[in-house]
Amino acid sequence: MKTSLVLLAVLLPFLPEGSATVLLLNNASHDDRFNANLNAxxxxxxxxxxxxxxxxLIWYRGTQQVDIKSENSVNIxxxxxxxxxxxxxxxxxxxALERDLTIKRSVQLNVLYAPVLSGDTRILAEEGKTVQVTCGFKANPAASMFxxxxxxxFTLPSRYKQDMTSDSLLLTIEKVEKTDAANYTCVALLSNGNETVRVIEVIVGDRQPGLPVEAIAAAVVVGALIIAFGLFARRDKLMCKKNQLDTAM
Structure with a gap:
């Protein structure tokens, strides 16, 4: 209470006449942040x-009013x-004051936690194809990701491309080679030097045999010819039936 009175004495000279009623939120007369650790x-x-x-007094979490007991709502x-x-x-x-919602104070929660990394820990890639290694992350305070x-x-070869979104670190490897098989470590580094890591193993398998281009082209041509001959043959039959009908008439 003594702290509140001291703050009030400091604030009074700066308050407009007729609006001396003020709110203190955690003893602060201005909107503020509230720092706290995860699970606290x-x-x-x-x-x-x-x-x-x-x-x-009434409370809001975001835009949603908080349900509090009546004995916990008067003056304090x-x-x-x-x-x-x-x-x-x-x-x-x-x-905020129930009678005048313009008289209010807000605080934003700043929940501090070590980086949390997520994603597959083993990826099977096919030689010659493109593979993407993804590491999801959350951190407060923000961490440097690499x-x-x-x-x-390591220096990224020309076939490697690194991207980062608000919650993911991405590594794309084009035309994967056997030498690309390795353990790729996603690192979240805090300003105090602490690291959080997640190891993702990339395994490169043999190129899978596919149908030769020539064979595929030949199959397409043969299929088209079969369809064409079928249509012509059916046309001859239809014409024959039509001629028979014309003769009968």
Whole structure:
């Protein structure tokens, strides 16, 4: 309470006349971020200061109103978010006066967690074909993402292409060769030097035999001729039947 009174004394000279009632959210008089670790519990405290009458407080998670007990809504209100998840990261909580929703304070959850990597750990590629190695990632704070080949950094050959989306690191290898078979390590590096890795084994199999181009072309020609002869033969029969009908008439 002493902290709240001190903050109020500092704020009062800057408040417009007639709008002295303010809200403090976790003792802050401005919108803020709330840092917390994954699986931790977050407790948010909203307090009305310089009010002349009792004020009812309401909470919103995003745009959805939070259900709180009546005894937890007058002048001081607390919201507890147990066991924070990655999905809670970036979610905003807003405390407001029920009688005047323009008087409000918001806090955005900043859930911190080590990088989480996902994706297949073994990929079978066919020699001569194109293969894509995918490493999904989530991290807060953001991590630097890159590849190692057989445990070492390497310069990407011209047949290799690296792309990155908001949640995936992609490595595309065109015209795969037997020498491309290796363990590709997806690395998420934090600013403090900590690494999270996921090893993906790429196995390159023999090229599968296919039908020769000449044989395919010959088959297409033969099929077309058979269809053509069939149509002509049926046409002769139809013409014959038509002639028979004309003779009978």
């Amino acid at each position: 519990t977050a407790t948010l405290r909203c307090e009305v200061v310089n009010n002349t009458n009792d004020e009812t 209100s607390n919201v507890c978010i147990p066991q924070l998840t990655m999905e809670d990261n970036g979610v905003s909580f807003t405390c 590849w190692r080949q057989n445990g070492s950094l």
